[in-house]
Amino acid sequence: MEKGIINLNTKSLIKYCSNGSVADEDLYFKIRMINRRTNSNIHEIFGYRKFDEDFIDKVTVYDTEDLDGLGTIKFSYSEFLLKLFKLLNIPNKPNSMSEEEIREVLIKRLEVLNMAYQKDFLEKEFPSILSDYYRGLDYLEEVKRIKATTEDEKKYKEVLEKYYYRCALQPNFDKFLGKQKNLYSRLVYRREDYRNKIEKGNLNNFFKKYFDMDKVAMYIANSYLNVCEYLEDEEQIKYYMSLVEKYLKSEYDKSVEIEVENNRKINLDVIQERYADIKKKFKPEIGLVNWELIPAGKDGIIRGESAPRSRVDLTEEELAVLRSKGQAKADFYQNSNPYAKAYGTVKRDCYVAYIYKNGEVLLDTVYDENNPRTAIGNATYNIKACDFELISGLDKSELKNHPCVKKLNHSKNWETRVLEITNRENSEEDKEAAVQLVKKIKNRE
Secondary structure (H helix, E strand, O other): OOOEEEEEEHHHHHHHHEOOOOOHHHHHHHHHHHHHOOOOOHHHHHOOOOOOOOOOOEEEEEOOOOHHHOOEEEEOHHHHHHHHHHHOOOOOOHHHOOHHHHHHHHHHHHHHHHOOOOHHHHHHHOHHHHHHHHHHHHHHHHHHHHHHHOOOHHHHHHHHHHHOOOOOOOOOHHHHHHHHHHHHHHHHHOHHHHHHHHHHOOOHHHHHHHEOHHHHHHHHHHHHHHHHHHOOOHHHHHHHHHHHHHHHHOOOOOOOOEEEHHHEEEOHHHHHHHHHHHHHHHOOOOOHHHEEEOOOOOOOOOOOOOOOOOOOOOOHHHHHHHHHHHHHHHHHHHHOOOOEEEEEOOOOOOEEEEEOOOOEEEEEEOOEOOEHHHHOOOEEEEEEHHHHHHHOOOOHHHHHHOOOOEEEEOOOOHHHHHHHHHOOOOOHHHHHHHHHHHHHHHHHO
8 A cells, every 4th residue: 555655735736836838726626626626535535525625635645755855745645634524523633543543533523413403502512514515505595696696507507516514514414414314424434445546546647737747846945944944753763754856866957946834945955954954953963073083194084003904714816816906095085185084983983084185075984904805895976065964874775776876886987987077167156165175074083
């Protein structure tokens, strides 16, 4: 079963991310139509068409590989349950309950609804349902007015289709109540059919037709960051941050800018800044405190004596080959003229960071003569000096998958590719970032 990642406000998506080909009001109407047409979802299962709330105020992004890797957009079953609880005046929140608990509380409320025969009882126990009755009466008056003043039959039918709610349009209270009891029985007992219907379909093609998907992708990524702001569980935060990383690696156009709630502007800079801030919160050990500069003029790391390792299963010939490779790699980096070198003292205790004047940083394994196997490293990692503090404390699996890291496998001619990076003509900002990085490491020693 797919996993629902996040619920998004439908009207906000329309307001901030539609492509403008259809007026916002009409686009919302189109979504309502999808949710009530035969062979679709809610109308087919429940025989329900409501003139006010159609259970579409929110859509859910599900964790699948559709939508170019960001997920699949579907109607929200959790929102359906939340509204059903509200309409039946149930104070509990369904997202904190098991399926068995949800079933039990819904059936109990149905039993109470089936005992209702008077308006006073309905007003006390089910005020939302009674409100529908009065709104239905008002609407019947509106229908009469429209019919009397509208000569265009097509326009009249469109008005009826937009707002028609058959169960509520009963001038007789007893008939209205009977219809409501039947309706809510269907909503309760056939809700799993609705859930299954949602899981089989999606709104992706609809969104691709009427929405600017670059803006939708940015809106979704920003929503993931919003969730991270109030989450406390580190594993959950990591999960949502991985989704943001997926967006940052995607091919969506990230030069777009969207305006969201409270007139806030969201662009790539905002996404990256928020991403970095949240990373720091749940990963406090990340930072330059775990790195120390190698003194100028020194070729390697100053360490205490360590016992020889990994030699018992190696022949002298194999040891000679490893020593040769290790020394060659050390010589190569020394001759690449790094501005400064630093070594990791905790998580990165097997890595050296080579910092270059153009603002590039290379991470590679340390060659330790007492552990000859360290001569063989699988890859070099290229990082910008400005990003070093954020990502230098990550685990290896996190490091190599980070969108700000470029991995250079130690395949043929890897040295040539490294030199292309170290000789690259970068901006003055990049160069200044290298200077500041060295100062920070030195100040924290």
